[in-house]
Every structure is written in C-alpha cells, then in structure tokens.
Amino acid sequence: xxxxxxxxxxxxxxxxxxxxxxxxxxxxxxxxxxxxDGKTKDTAAIQRAIDLCSQQGxxxxxxxxxxxxxxxIELKSHVQLLIPAGAIIQGSPDPAxxxxxxxxxxxxxxxxxxxxxxxxxxxxxxxxxxxxxxxDPAIGKLRSPRAPTLIEPVDCDNVNINQLTLHxxxxxxxxxxxxxxxxxxxxxxxxxxxxxxGIDPDSCRHVRISRCTFQTDDDNIAIKSGKGQEGVRVARPxxxxxITNCTFIKGYCSIAFGSELSGGISDVHISHCTxxxxxCALYLKSRPGRAGYIKDVTADDLEVGPEPLIEIDVNYGYxxxxxxVSGTAGLTSFQNVTITNARIAGPKGxxxxxxxxxxxxxxxxxxxxxxxxxxxxxxNAKDVTLKNIHVTGFATDFLSLENTSGTGLDQSxx
Numbered sequence: 001x002x003x004x005x006x007x008x009x010x011x012x013x014x015x016x017x018x019x020x021x022x023x024x025x026x027x028x029x030x031x032x033x034x035x036x037d038g039k040t041k042d043t044a045a046i047q048r049a050i051d052l053c054s055q056q057g058x059x060x061x062x063x064x065x066x067x068x069x070x071x072x073i074e075l076k077s078h079v080q081l082l083i084p085a086g087a088i089i090q091g092s093p094d095p096a097x098x099x100x101x102x103x104x105x106x107x108x109x110x111x112x113x114x115x116x117x118x119x120x121x122x123x124x125x126x127x128x129x130x131x132x133x134x135x136d137p138a139i140g141k142l143r144s145p146r147a148p149t150l151i152e153p154v155d156c157d158n159v160n161i162n163q164l165t166l167h168x169x170x171x172x173x174x175x176x177x178x179x180x181x182x183x184x185x186x187x188x189x190x191x192x193x194x195x196x197x198g199i200d201p202d203s204c205r206h207v208r209i210s211r212c213t214f215q216t217d218d219d220n221i222a223i224k225s226g227k228g229q230e231g232v233r234v235a236r237p238x239x240x241x242x243i244t245n246c247t248f249i250k251g252y253c254s255i256a257f258g259s260e261l262s263g264g265i266s267d268v269h270i271s272h273c274t275x276x277x278x279x280c281a282l283y284l285k286s287r288p289g290r291a292g293y294i295k296d297v298t299a300d301d302l303e304v305g306p307e308p309l310i311e312i313d314v315n316y317g318y319x320x321x322x323x324x325v326s327g328t329a330g331l332t333s334f335q336n337v338t339i340t341n342a343r344i345a346g347p348k349g350x351x352x353x354x355x356x357x358x359x360x361x362x363x364x365x366x367x368x369x370x371x372x373x374x375x376x377x378x379x380n381a382k383d384v385t386l387k388n389i390h391v392t393g394f395a396t397d398f399l400s401l402e403n404t405s406g407t408g409l410d411q412s413x414x
C-alpha cells in the first residue's frame with residue numbers, strides 16, 4: 001500500500017509540473033509591435049514585452065525568426081529572453097538609441113552609452129537560444145563616451161547566458177559588472193578590432209564560463225576588478241571563477257588577468273581547455289600603481305600551442321593610471337599559481353617577471369610535456385616548483401633565472 005501511495009504521489013507531482021510548464025507564459029515581442037524586418041526600430045516594442053513580463057512575475061520573452069533592429073533594452077528580474085535559431089537582435093547604428101550614463105570602462109566609472117542588452121540590480125535573468133546578438137560596427141568604435149557593450153548586467157544576481165552567438169566590433173562583448181552567480185555556457189563569441197574582448201567579468205563573484213568558443217582581436221576572457229585608487233577604494237574583487245571546456249581559437253591573449261585588478265583577483269580555476277593563437281594562454285598583467293593581487297589560480301588539463309603557456313608581466317604599457325597607488329603599495333602581488341597536466345607546442349612557454357620588492361610567490365608547474373625552443377624565464381620569483389617537466393627542443397638552456405629560488409630549477413629537469 002505504501003508503495004502504491006508513493007507511485008501515485010510521484011505521478012501527481014509529475015502531472016502538476018507538466019501543467020505548470022505548459023502554463024508558462026510566452027511574451028512574443030511581435031505581439032507588442034515588433035516587426036523583426038531589420039528596418040523598423042523595435043526598441044519600444046521589445047521593452048514593452050519585457051516590462052509586462054516582469055510586472056506579471058516573470059517568464060519568457062520570445063523572438064520569433066527575424067532581424068530585430070533595436071537600441072538599448074533593459075532586462076528585468078525573472079525574465080528570460082529566448083532568441084531561437086533564425087532570430088537576430090541587431091544593434092541600432094544611432095547613438096541616440098542608447099541611454100547615456102556611467103559604466104565601468106577600463107577600470108574606472110566613466111561616461112558611457114549603456115549596453116545593447118543591459119540590466120541593473122536584477123535577479124534571475126537569462127538570455128538563451130541558438131540565435132545571434134550583434135552590435136553595429138560603427139557604434140562600437142565610439143569613445144568618450146564609451147560605446148555600448150553588447151551585453152552588460154550590473155549588480156545582478158543569478159545571470160544565465162547560453163547557446164548564443166555574439167558579434168561585436170571594437171568594444172567588449174559581454175561585460176558582467178559587480179555581479180554574482182553568473183553562468184555563461186555554450187556561447188560562441190566572434191569580435192573584431194581593438195577592445196573587442198569576449199567576456200570581461202569585472203568585480204564579479206561565483207562565475208562559471210563553460211563550453212564557450214572564442215575568436216577575437218583582443219582578450220578572449222579578461223578578468224578585472226577596477227583600476228588604481230578608485231579600484232582599491234571600491235574594493236570589490238573578482239573571485240571564485242571557473243573556466244572549463246572552452247576553446248580559444250584566436251585573440252590578443254586567451255585568458256587575461258587584469259590589467260585592471262586593483263580590487264584583486266582570486267580563486268580562479270581553469271580546466272580542460274584548448275588554447276591556440278595569441279600572446280599566451282594565461283596572461284597575468286599589471287603595472288606600477290595598480291596595486292591589487294592575483295592569487296590562488298589553478299589550471300589543469302590544457303592543450304596549448306603555438307601560443308605560450310603563461311606570462312606574468314608587471315610593466316603592462318596600456319591604460320596607465322591617472323590616480324595610481326604610489327610606492328610599493330602600488331605593486332601587484334602574485335601568489336600561488338599552479339598549472340598541471342599541460343601539453344605545449346610553440347617557441348615560448350613560460351615568462352614570469354615580477355619586481356625585486358614584490359616577487360611572484362608560489363608558481364608551480366608540473367606534468368608539462370611538449371616542445372619549446374626558447375628558455376623559460378623566471379625573474380624575481382620565489383618558492384617556484386617545477387616537477388615532471390618533459391619538454392624538448394630548447395635551442396639553448398632550459399631556464400633563464402634571475403633572483404629566483406625554488407625546487408626543480410636545475411637545467412636537467414626537462
């Protein structure tokens with residue numbers, strides 16, 4: 001009898017769940033006036049659908065196949081944008097279609113046109129489907145004020161973005177700022193031009209980036225947390241970030257840490273990724289005046305080449321600080337970076353260059369195989385560990401060491 005009651009209860013629960021799913025309301029933007037003809041501006045119609053959906057407790061705002069020409073739209077709490085195959089959200093070429101406010105840009109709150117799809121202090125938002133979101137190429141080149149990014153949630157909780165193809169030109173593509181619980185899955189990012197970054201988690205916590213593919217002309221992923229005195233004062237680090245099962249085809253570099261990192265970056269975990277063309281797979285970049293820290297980074301099971309595996313650069317020349325942190329307090333701290341089980345194939349492998357006043361501490365490389373022709377460089381580093389390095393092809397010495405200590409630093413360890 002108890003078994004029969006349990007079976008009946010489960011059947012009833014499943015039935016109620018199916019009924020609830022069937023009752024989920026779909027707000028088709030064409031029902032609110034959107035044309036989807038690629039010529040008519042659909043901004044107001046799309047926003048009406050989003051606003052009504054949110055006011056009624058949230059659900060799905062649907063874009064049937066077509067091209068929706070739009071300015072900036074604001075995503076609200078508990079709303080999911082469903083953009084299926086055949087649907088394109090196309091950014092307007094008119095700057096007047098984007099509200100002018102402030103946004104974080106290269107580490108500083110600055111005048112900016114707000115994103116093509118934006119959100120502020122929203123909870124439980126999603127953008128999904130197999131469709132395309134793309135910005136206008138000319139709009140992307142605007143500066144002072146900054147051009148609208150493609151997608152920009154700010155101070156949001158539980159952000160989900162998946163399956164889409166994103167195109168941008170000369171501006172960051174996906175820029176979550178001050179957000180937490182961000183999940184970006186199975187997204188293709190194709191961008192062009194300087195500043196055409198892929199994903200820029202900026203002072204964000206609990207971020208997962210998985211199964212994404214990147215082809216950009218700038219950083220594929222750039223983890224940031226503010227710049228100079230402002231970033232230190234705001235003090236909102238980027239932390240608990242997971243990057244897994246991603247393919248980095250082309251970019252200035254694949255995964256950048258900084259250079260705007262004055263609020264700190266920690267607990268970044270990278271695994272099962274392929275890195276192909278760029279300055280390096282992991283680029284930890286800073287400059288005097290940035291302050292901040294990068295610590296507790298792990299990377300495991302990487303296919304890398306021909307780009308190098310890792311570079312720590314403390315003299316990054318771009319985006320100088322107008323109000324940097326002076327003295328030794330302005331030097332970035334690099335601590336506990338561990339890379340295991342990497343296969344490399346390229347002329348350069350490792351470049352770690354810190355400062356005598358603030359050396360890099362706890363750099364560990366283990367189970368590294370493949371080929372490399374130029375020496376691995378360590379300058380101003382301590383507690384370095386090299387273990388099970390089986391890399392061949394060096395034209396001269398395996399290592400170039402200056403003011404560096406640790407284990408496994410003899411020339412025979414390869």
